[in-house]
Amino acid sequence: MEIYLDNAATTRPHPVVVESVTRALTVDYGNPSSLHGKGLAAERLIVGARDAVARTLGVEPEDVLFTSGGTEANSLAIRGLAGLARGRHFVTTTVEHSSVRVPLQRLAAQEWVVTELPVDHHGRIAAAQVELALRPDTVLVSVMAVNNELGTMQPIEEISRVVQRHRAAGSPTLFHVDAVQAWGKIPLRPMTWGVDLMSLSGHKVHGPKGVGALYVRPGVRLAPQLGGGEQERGVRPGTENVPGIAGLGAAARLLAADFEETAARMRALQDRLREQIRAIPDVRINTPPDGAAPHVVNATFRSVRGETLLHRLEQEGVFVSTGSACHSHNPTPSHVLLAIGLNTTDAQSTLRFSLSRFTTPEEIDAAASALRHAVAELRALVVP
Amino acid sequence: MDTRIYVDHGATTPTDPRVVEAMLPFFTEQFGNASSIHQFGQDARAAVDRSREVIASALGASPAEIVFTSGATEADNFAVLGAAWANEARGRHLIASPVEHHAVLEPLRFLQSRGFDVTYLPVDRDGRVDPDDVRAAIRPDTVLISVMHANNEIGTLEPVAEIGRLAREGGILMHTDATQSVGLLPVHVDALSVDLLSMSAHKRYGPKGVGALYVRKGSNVARIQHGGSHERNRRAGTENVPAIVGFGVAIRIAMECMHEEAVRLRRLRDRLIQGLVRLDGAHLNGHPVERLPGNVNLSFEGADSESILLALDFQGVAASSGSACTSGSLEPSHVLSAIGLPPEIAAGTIRLTLGRWNTDEDVDQLLTVVPEVIENLRAASAGRPRRAVPQRAAQRSGR
Structure with a gap:
């Protein structure tokens, strides 16, 4: 038995995605910049993928840029705006992914000012907090759509309205949304909402690793972070990762095809898992009951070490995580869990279960049963 | 036919079928995030490290000196910008050939716009740099010399080893873009006396979207992509595991013959x-x-x-x-x-x-x-x- 419930870390690529990648590796292997037929065929794959990604967001294809992943998309949005220096202030939250936090911390160490908004016990901020934090020289507000550890959704539309009002009053403020965990899970409409920049990643939606995208609203300029060619309108040079981009396009088409049914099915499984976890004694469920994406359940199992529980579950064929994969080798507790008020001990007794479109009710029941036994077993070992 | x-x-280049075959299990079965601590993650991590060893050994380097990137463009930018930012206190002068790839020339121009001084060396009618010109261009505040190993347009090989020795004598970082030559000609980081070396998979029958920068142990180079602690804290972002696996196999095949x-x-x-x-x-x-x-x-x-x-x-x-x-x-x-x-x-x-x-x-x-x-x-x-x-x-x- 193998039950993979770590889909917020990465997902199993869809067979159709693998097929697209393979075709681009073996048949349409040209360099899209080449003028001959092989180049043209590769270019066509990129055009198709750009169109597919744009459709999932309801935006124009020319406003989608491909990157090497979510980290680069976030980095390009933040540093690309900082590079144009139209102001010196940033607003963000305390629970962002490290690919947003670290570039901002680096800027804060230079001549920039970064306001990190605290979150409530669900990991959520209120649009009013953003409103209070905005300054005339705020260049960017960066808030994730869905938190990668908790699944908590932020009030993106409301924050966007606040930012737009502020901009109408003459400030250069733009709004960036890290939607890496949100894509394919909740509806995203950056153009309708007035979001200026939105980051996506392929491998969280059954696409390939090594590819992501950044939506850039028309008229928004970014300083390129790499130099060396005219690819991606000069904003992101380098030979296009054609197989990766083709795979991303295939993943986008797949997620768009049955978006609502899949989200509803995942939500039902999420509820099913949540109910069974709640039945375990001395548990705190950190994912909010309302306003969370349908794929994450984060829970604290008091007096059990998260890492021990993870490996115990792994012996039963259940694969989960203690939080963000990017920091899994780091012994310090998750900044997100501390931000929502967990103490260090509880933060280190926490697991994240994350579902995918392929997760079944049987898998949820089996995982929950393994979890129940593992927690009881490990607690029995603890000397009171 | x-x-x-x-x-x-x-x-x-077309991807070698053996490379594609090696990559496929990392899409379908061993699809884990190399940072995850469970078995899926460990399998992915082990595969990334195997590739790192193959590539290091092809260059005569040690695995810890290889940083995977999204391609040669990122590796070149990483080398030039990373060396300049990390050594700014020592000096703001760089030396390069005028026939470098744009992925080297563009970051140099960017640095010039930020007050750095760049000397572009003359080349002869074959596009070759004369090491004597390098010697003449070196200044006390020179922090980086970047001369490509083989030119991508006209194919000319540059005297990198001689230039590398000059850089070594002067305590200056030496970068070479070996994108066109790795796996086709002997490229040994010690023989070439280079501290930084860029490479790409897709020029050697590997996949697009992956490359690497060799960073000699002890070299002072700032990272350019920030976020998670991937690649020993030198390059953030979930590792592109299948592509890295393909890169390793592509280099192994190329080295064999x-x-x-x-x-x-x-x-x-x-x-x-x-x-x-x-x-x-x-x-x-x-x-x-x-x-x-x-x-x-x-x-x-x-x-x-x-x-x-x-x-x-x-x-x-x-x-x-x-x-x-x-x-x-x-x-x-x-x-x-x-x-x-x-x-x-x-x-x-x-x-x-x-x-x-x-x-x-x-x-x-x-x-x-x-x-x-x-x-x-x-x-x-x-x-x-x-x-x-x-x-x-x-x-x-x-x-």
Whole structure:
């Protein structure tokens, strides 16, 4: 038995995605910049993928840029705006992914000012907090759509309205949304909402690793972070990762095809898992009951070490995580869990279960049963 | 049967079927995030480390000195910007050849806009840097020298080892872009005395979207992509596991038969050059001997590159006018300008880059098709005023 419930870390690529990648590796292997037929065929794959990604967001294809992943998309949005220096202030939250936090911390160490908004016990901020934090020289507000550890959704539309009002009053403020965990899970409409920049990643939606995208609203300029060619309108040079981009396009088409049914099915499984976890004694469920994406359940199992529980579950064929994969080798507790008020001990007794479109009710029941036994077993070992 | 001939391996290569086969399990079964602590993650991590060992060993480096990137463009930017930012307190002077890839030249220009000083070395008519010029350019505040190992357009090999020794003596970081040569020619970081070396998978029958930067242990280089603690805190972002696996296998395959393949490609290359350079008004660009095994770069008077390429494409031959990265541009290539090729000659340049699956029959066919295409184009433009051929260019055709 193998039950993979770590889909917020990465997902199993869809067979159709693998097929697209393979075709681009073996048949349409040209360099899209080449003028001959092989180049043209590769270019066509990129055009198709750009169109597919744009459709999932309801935006124009020319406003989608491909990157090497979510980290680069976030980095390009933040540093690309900082590079144009139209102001010196940033607003963000305390629970962002490290690919947003670290570039901002680096800027804060230079001549920039970064306001990190605290979150409530669900990991959520209120649009009013953003409103209070905005300054005339705020260049960017960066808030994730869905938190990668908790699944908590932020009030993106409301924050966007606040930012737009502020901009109408003459400030250069733009709004960036890290939607890496949100894509394919909740509806995203950056153009309708007035979001200026939105980051996506392929491998969280059954696409390939090594590819992501950044939506850039028309008229928004970014300083390129790499130099060396005219690819991606000069904003992101380098030979296009054609197989990766083709795979991303295939993943986008797949997620768009049955978006609502899949989200509803995942939500039902999420509820099913949540109910069974709640039945375990001395548990705190950190994912909010309302306003969370349908794929994450984060829970604290008091007096059990998260890492021990993870490996115990792994012996039963259940694969989960203690939080963000990017920091899994780091012994310090998750900044997100501390931000929502967990103490260090509880933060280190926490697991994240994350579902995918392929997760079944049987898998949820089996995982929950393994979890129940593992927690009881490990607690029995603890000397009171 | 596919009779088309792909001779654009300098732009990109078909992925070797063995590479694709090695990659597939990392999409379908071992798809874990290399940072995850469970078995899926550990399998992915082990695969990334195996590739790191293969690539390190190909370069004579140790695995901890290899940082995977999204490609050679990122590796070049990482080397140039990372070296400049990390050593800013020591000095703000950099030295480079004028025939570097744009992925080196663009970050240098960016640094110039931030007050850094860059000396661009002269090159001879083959595009070669003279180490004596490097010696003369070195200053107390020089922090980086960047000279590519093999030029992507004209194939000329640069005297990197000699330049590397000068850099070493001066305590200056030495970077070489070896994107075109790794796996095709011996590239040993100690023999070349380099501290930083960029490479790419897709030029050597590996996948696109992955490359690496060799960073000599102890070198002071700032990271340019921030976020998670991937790649020993030197390059943030979830590792592109399948591509890294493919990269390792591609390099392993290339190393296994590198010398035989280089001999074979040189033979094909020289047949092609000898057959084409004798055409009326043809000039070979780049060094006749010290050049990449598969590279042929020729200028034809009285024909323009784009027309030649389109006519060749129509005949089933995929070639390029130079660097694929600037193929949309009408400006003469910076490399051809740097070697002093007059613009009217540069306008008729094509690059034929041979690879693993090209055969003697392909060369036979090219030796028929290319002269026909040139002749037809010249005939079509006959009646238009002939362009004057400068003396220097006329002399070049002698080789």
